[in-house]
Amino acid sequence: MDIDLKHLSPGDIDWLVEQHRRLYAHDEGFDETFPALVRQILEDFDADHDQTAERAFIAWDGAQRLGCIFCVREDEETAKLRLFFLMPEARGKGLGKRLLAECMGFARDCGYRRMALWTHESHRAACALYQKTGWRLVRSTPKVSFGVEVVEQGWEIDL
Known part of the structure; x- marks a missing residue:
């Protein structure tokens, strides 16, 4: 799998919101408040992120998006991992491990001392x-x- 990791670009927000809506409704039974939250997170990031300390990683295989992970500032020492997502057809092939490593490496390179995330046990x-x-x-x-x-779960790691 020859995967490119790109920054957030036109069309990514709508695609990510729709995929989160569709898959989480199907797999978890989430209602419409979930894609609304995803859209708000993405629009806030797009409008106001610090390019020197925050980054989106959108995974592409040719013309097809496969997933994403975001690194955002929680505070001066802590980066927050957000919106870690893989399409079902991209799972089990090492892409998740690569996205996580890229995100953590970026956070480390930016000088963050730790990372935190919020997820669900499921x-x-x-x-x-x-x-x-x-x-x-x-x-x-x-x-x-x-x-x-x-x-809900909170996870942390020292970088």
């Missing part, structure tokens, strides 16, 4: 990857989000 493959790569589970909280019962 995202088992991603959580297994976080654990395998040295992330620590620091919070696990049952709640109702996006119209369904979930277990």
